[in-house]
Amino acid sequence: METSATVEMAVPAATAFAFVADATNNPRWQKGMVECAWLGDEPPITVGSRYQQHARFLSRDVRSTFEVTEYVDGQVIAARTLGVDEGGVAGGFPITFRRSVEPVDDGRCRVRTVVTGEPGRFFGLASGPLAWMVRRSIRADYDRLVDVLES
Known part of the structure; x- marks a missing residue:
């Protein structure tokens, strides 16, 4: 499953x-995000x-460790989820993302x-509807990002 989103906003590229890039901001603009915390001295x-x-x-509840x-x-x-054998958390599913910002x-x-x-076993059962839901969710998140940064 792959999806993308692109938004323009009235914010300098460095600010956006x-x-x-700071994962601790994710709960402010990503629906369903409960908490994000850097590991170590980040x-x-x-x-x-x-x-x-x-x-x-x-x-x-979906808990994941990203690198x-x-x-x-x-x-x-860009980041990816880690598997349990890499220090990740059991119960999530493999995700990669790449975000770019340009003036x-x-x-x-x-x-x-x-x-x-x-999506893995549980979510894979509904892979067609799940893909649609994920795409819709990501696009809504990026609309929220614009609202957060432009306000």
């Missing part, structure tokens, strides 16, 4: 990137930085994300 964020997140999705796989300060952050003009930027995931 600092916000979306930030500054680098490749290999890790955070844990607790979300609610379809009435289920940053790509980081270009001010431009790109459009003075004081405006474009934020783009691509999310891929493997």
